[in-house]
Amino acid sequence: MAPSEQLPGSSPFRTKGVAYQGLFESFDARVPGGARGAIALLPRETQTFFDQPFLAGSMYDILPLLELSRQGALLCDVSWREFVREGARRQADRDTRGVYRFMLRVASPKLVVERLPRVMVQYFDFGDVSGEHDPEGRLRYEASVRDLPEPVAPWLSAVGEGFIPVVMERAGARDVSVLVHPSRPCGVRAGVRLLEARFAVKWAAR
DSSP: OOGGGSOTTOOSOEEEHHHHHHHHHHHHHHSTTHHHHHHTTSOHHHHHHTTSOOOTTSEEESHHHHHHHHHHHHHHTSOHHHHHHHHHHHHHHHHHTTTTHHHHHHOOHHHHHHHHHHHHHTTBSOOEEEEEEOTTOOSEEEEEEEEEETTTHHHHHHHHHHHHHHHHHHTTEEEEEEEEEEEEEEEEETTEEEEEEEEEEEEEEO
């Protein structure tokens, strides 16, 4: 059965409930009708998935999150990628005032950029991260996340484009840019093609 034909909740690719909690909060702040209004426009079986409570540390099928984000983009009349980037920027602004606040006080931009991809994949039960700084000493970091289900890879790339610059700037960097490279196939799991998402982060010192 193709991913799009699976019942919501049955995919083996999962994310922590805190990701859903953040999405609901973002929808209520910027989407006409809020999260409940957007959910009401989804297919019945997807609405049923959203009837359950979402606990921060529990794991849930990630595919309905992507479906809801696409509905949010339609309601806001923006591209899906920009909708995801803006949500990630909002989440980064919130996190840098809370959970990441101490880390940003004591860490340099170079150290933060090493940690960020690994922090991001802790929200999922899939994905393998690697990365390295520019061998010539330039302020550039190349990272990759392997074993991403194909529907998730473009979403995670857009999250990185929105999230990483905010956190890096709070750590003292300036002129931060995230360059997303084309994804590459790296396998198959549960009948779903897996991709490697690759990106580069560049910044300047203050």
